Amino acid sequence: MSFEDLNLHPAIIKAITEAGYTAPTPIQKQAIPELIAGHDVMASAQTGTGKTAAFMLPALHLLATPSQVRSRGPRILVLTPTRELALQVSEAAKKYGKHLPRINVVSILGGMPYPLQNKLLSQPVEILVATPGRLIDHIQRGRIDFKRLQMLVLDEADRMLDMGFIEDVETIAAATPDTRQTLLFSATLDGAIDKVAAKLLKTPKRIQVASSKTRLDNIEQRLHYTDDMSHKNRLLDHLLRDESMKQAIVFTATKRDADTLADNLHAQGFAAAALHGDMNQRERNRTLTRLRNGGLRVLVATDVAARGIDVADITHVINFDLPKFAEDYVHRIGRTGRAGAAGTAVSFASVKDSLHLSRIERYTGQRISSHIIPGLEPRIKPRFNNNGPRSAPNVTQKHKRSPFAGNDKRPAFGAAAQTHEPGRTRNGERGKSFDGNRSFGHHPRGNAVRNSSGGKSSHQFARTK
Template sequence: MNDTTPDSPTAPLPLDFSALGLAEPLQRALAEMEFTRPTAIQAQVVPLVLDGQDIAGQAPTGSGKTAAYGLPILQQVDLQLDAMQVLVLVPARELVLQGRAELKRLGKFLPNLRVAAFYGGHSFAEEAKSLKQAPQVVIATPGRLFDHLDRRTIVPNQLKVLVIDEADKLLELGFQEVLANIVMRLPRRRQTLLFSATMPDNVMNLVRKNLTRPRTVQADVERETLPETLSLLGHVGTSEQKPAALYHILQRPETGRALVFCNTRQRCEELARFLVSRGVAAEVLHGKMPQPERDKALLKLRNGSALALVATDVAARGIDVNALDTVIQFETPDKADTFQHRAGRTARAGATGTAHILATPAEQAHVQRWPLSKPVKWEPIKVQALPAATKSAKPTAVTLHISAGRKDKVSAHDLVGACVNVAGMAREDVGRIEIFDHYSYITVPREMGPGVQQRLTGARIKGQKIRVSEIR
């Protein structure tokens, strides 16, 4: 499978999705999601995938890549066949969960569509049990997918399409051998789609080995830019000044919800402990955390019961936090694309946002070599003493854990009803609700938290007595 004759489409981009040849249920889902005009990567990729072509695609973060491959692969799924027909490999658990959610939204009106997510840190036995009715689409991390193939809980003999997403990050994380072992077990007659933010030699080698006469697609890769609605601010000082600078940035009302980047797990944990000790509601996110703890940290940032999330790049890759106000790069990255990925987590879809970077003079010189850093407004860090005790305002909301979830047939409507009818809340006071397989989360105003917890504990939802506790 090493015949590579890359090509790039030159046809003008269609103005709306109706020109891409997508089935009516997919167009209905796009209309419900208020997606009307395809992005550059979507306009190029969708027709080629529907035509059966292998694809080597290069696209930056936020380009609409998941829908670019998701729409045409969903159109090819045989909904009457109980077998894995599409396999999507991604490097991180958060990308698995985000990808599954996106594919399910796109396939909302496809009857009997089953999309499964498999990843390390999740119960293998539970995943195997879920395979009794085989999903047509599987999105997984390579290690966990290989475990399923090795134990024959997944048999890939009906596979039509393999998608290798974030290929550069997969190789960076050392998945070369696992990927090779997975591909050896898949049918040779298949369509293969590979996407990567960058195309270094090792990614091109992966393309040559696994794709047949691929069409190459590039979307906005020549244009290293960040959103025009993004403000870039640089702060220069000594390493010792950085914690105080971070603390004072987080105290500003306009900072809102912030994602703080560090380069290592250890630094993330140290920094989160520092912030918590100063009264900042901060959570940590890195690759060694158990999945429930990662889910909890993300949830608390999304619903406002945490004001800062301190994360590594791998863990933050693909996280889904709408209306993220601020990004702070506490440690400078080595590469320009990492700088771009971090800063681009805010100011999405036309929203405004601010990206800070804390740097020593040497780190500033390194960052200034990158063309996309030209808009950064640099200023010296103003040394401000850290107070012995802070009066930082606590988040106005708390998150409650409910001991019932999707597997118990619990819906958001059921949870709202319990809050209103049992806990005596006004409907408008019920905040964000997220439902998982065996538990759910509800956000409520902080002052109501203890009373709601007390009144809901022991109540019945769908005939099941529930337990309620506050997430701390």
């Protein structure tokens, strides 16, 4: 199937061809005809599968026909959970709609000056891309007229749900016409998303494509067990000096850790910078521009900040801290291996993270092989998994081949290595069992800070009742 077969407007086909796209992806094949037909759609599509074009192309097709309603307000509204994703969607709209007349794309984001946004909204707008919180502010001030709105898009609805934006989304939807067409895109279509869809969509067509497993087939996943913060830092230094690494994103659990690690890497001579939610929009844009232009080799980021980053030269993703949720693991490593290219994802983990690793593997349907770099071996080596004894981890050659070489297919270290009884602390007292969702040993000042109270912190063991 070609894009011409989808009956898109010729001006859009021309822009797609100039962008170098020849055939639609599975999500585009299924979603575009339903959207052109006017149906509400809820779709499960992972990042990197072409979902932005899946809703933007039919949205632009709709704009090719002039509106019968006189208003300066938007005809298309796209809501995203993060500023970076909003900017990515805006860029896609401009790229695919460049041959259509009078397509004005406006982004309304937190961190942008209000006077600038007020000026942008005073002009006729065809496509408005916004984060929920800032858009609510403008709606309450009466600065946006939704009389001619025809399409509402909820991009990464699962992330907006996780971030607590759904009430804002419902408030925004209530301010739009009931006649609108509504699209919901999410990494998963679970019970929580179904409840959101039931409130906002009308008899939607349900589309599910591109499972996590198939999307990760071109990404080599590796695991390194770590003892403490010093061990992590030495491993990271070794990996970043690999000449096969063009650009890398290193993920940390907190904004503070991102700043600290980026500063340390910069001091060691790496072209590194941090990206997180506490930075203003100008700083974030400057950092992303440096990354896209090759001025940065290492970006140290948090989950929310890195959402929506699409840079072709990201060859490696390193999970300095494991994410809290398995879904975030998929979104993180999806920053590499874009558009069918090969990528490498390396994760650091303590032996205490075994249950959490098992959850990630269940979610992706893939096992993560553990590897050892000579001279950087962990003091405590995992020996067992759910299937019994574990063979020795793969030894990565330090000089003869890349630190990421090898083809280890052994089962990953699983939950059976938990030596304490589920539901009890290691003291044997009744309490909450370890749930795998905490990150361990990530404080920039190491164990001395975590244990400064003289006792076992909640980062080590669950608190007893």
